[in-house]
Amino acid sequence: MSTTTAVARPPSPGGTRTVRGRRLLVLAALFGILAVAAVLSIAIGAKPVPLADVWHGLASPSGTENDIIVRSLRVPRTAIGVMAGIALGVAGALMQGHTRNPLADPGLLGVTQGAAFAMVLSIIAFGVTGLHAYIWFGLAGALTASVGVFALGMVGGRGGPTPVALALAGTAVSSFLYALTSALVLMDEQAMDVFRFWQAGSIAARGADTAWQVLPFIAAGLVLALVNAPALNALSLGEDVARALGQNVTLTRTVGVAAVTLLSGASVAACGALSFLGLMVPHLARPLSGPDHRWLLPYSGLMGACALLLADVAGRVVARPGELEVGVVLALAGAPFFVALVRRRKPVRL
């Protein structure tokens, strides 16, 4: 294990006070961008809603057509986008911190493929139809797969799993489940039809019940993630140093993995395979926050939510009157940005 941490930039000459002030300012700016993105997400769509009507629908609905669009379609969709974006951003940062691998995405614990497999299985074996039911199965599959990965990473060793063991076990389990899912959808056309749309990743046509369905999991995951942040800082000094500082390494790893599982499992089950967001956003947030996870996690979460909402809005605009799946927009718009960023500066290493 390494005993050096990467520092984004030398501490500014003004001392800690200005650093903290700057960080709070960035945080406030991110909240501002998120608010704008949320309003855009409510206002823009197949039927544009004027800003006055958005306010009317939110504050004092009186049952007009725009009120119904705002309250039954756009608000739940936006809420799910915000939740999934925060969840994936935070989960990605946690995952990269724990595995200390820039390739790690929240799907690495097997949640994406676990959810996919469980959903496809539920369609083929139990004849399940309807989004609400798929999501429960997806959630169960995601949680089971990630517990399995964690257990496999632990077997044979003492204490918590090492990052390399966890990453490899996760990749192995994901590939295994993806293979089974492919075999199943190749044999069943109806499952293939559901699977291909889920795979593209979308937050469209999700109602308020879906938002309430995933909220408890994401809330619990966020609490665990924030609790985990200070310990993760110590852990990034290397396991031995962390242990010497009085850290319970196994406990830290377990809490971290539990948080990633809850966050990414819930968002993947609800919105499909969007794990690229979780991979990309921490790389964008790290230059702003530095290596301190207490700041990286909130930055990453807020940036994730902004990116998801703005991508979703763009997907509604570019393909009028239809829509482009948010997963596709995220990759098409986000990846070039990500590549440009990687090229422009020396990447902040983990």
Added chain:
Amino acid sequence: MTPPLPRPGRAVPPTATAAPVRPPHERPLRVGPVSWLIRLRPAAVALVLLAAVTLLMALTMRIGDIPLTVPEVFRAITGDGPEHFVVMELRLPRALTGALVGAALALAGAITQAIARNPLASPDILGVTTGASVAVVAAIVAAGSTAGGPSGALAEVGIPLLALVGGLAGALTVYLLAWRRGLDGYRLVLVGIGVTAVFTNVKYWLLTLGDVNDSSRAMVWISGSLNGRGWEHVYPTALALAVLVPLALLGTRSLGALRFGDDTVTGLGVRTNLARGLMILAAVLLAAVATASAGPISFVALAAPQIALRLTGAAQPPLVVSALTGAVLTAAADLLARTVFSPVELPVGVVTAVLGAPYLIYLLVRARKEARS
């Protein structure tokens, strides 16, 4: 210059670093002025794997609509008649394609993991397999709605050619975007992630556009399939391996050095950019040819080097043993793909992961147990 930072995701698992620098079972072989270091364990592992791949191919020859015994297979090779056709035109090219493609993918994976110094890296990150997938899925989806499905010329020549072009274009994109006054392994990986994400999501999107039948057909190709592969798939792959394997082996020394930080490597007298560029080119060509022949067979490139690493106890994925492991994995997977749900054939790529993943996990667990005791 900043000192090279120790990197987290190196190809060396913590358990493997404990090996002494010169274990007692290594002895130099001297022939006149030439001396060669023979490592006994990798050599033994390689021989066992070679035997295994031969055995698996022999088994593949026997199985199918016309079951043959081993003596019958041999008689069929020399004689003529329906058995001769079945063995020489159907089963042998298929088995050879499988083994060669597996070897090529594994070799590409070993090189990529060594350069990226990351056990999660695979040629997918170089943009090859995903680039090929996008090209082929687009063709299948587009042709499906107009010409009633890809058949004849498109299936036989068009798809491999498209895959090759798509794969090379994908790799070129990654390479050009990652190049900036030199080629940093870390930047290559990050750029690769970004480009791959675009290709993957475009592929997912294309899958949602067409008829569900075309999506299924595209899905078979992107899973990697050896169904109906003939000599026209064997020759290009064999040719590519014949050229690229010696090239890759010549680069082993540089590859071994590249595992240290750039400054150290330069100090050791390796021209880092040249060495890295050539090795990446070799990996790209290997992966592109393999993908053109059989589709992007999943997991072989990622798992085979890691399995080989743990079988030999080496410090980084050994090239020859990785290639042989890939051949064994693919040959075994194809055997299973043909027999388990017979008469329905699964794409071989579906089985490689089902077969390789548990084995990789078993090796991981065993390595941890050994490290403990």
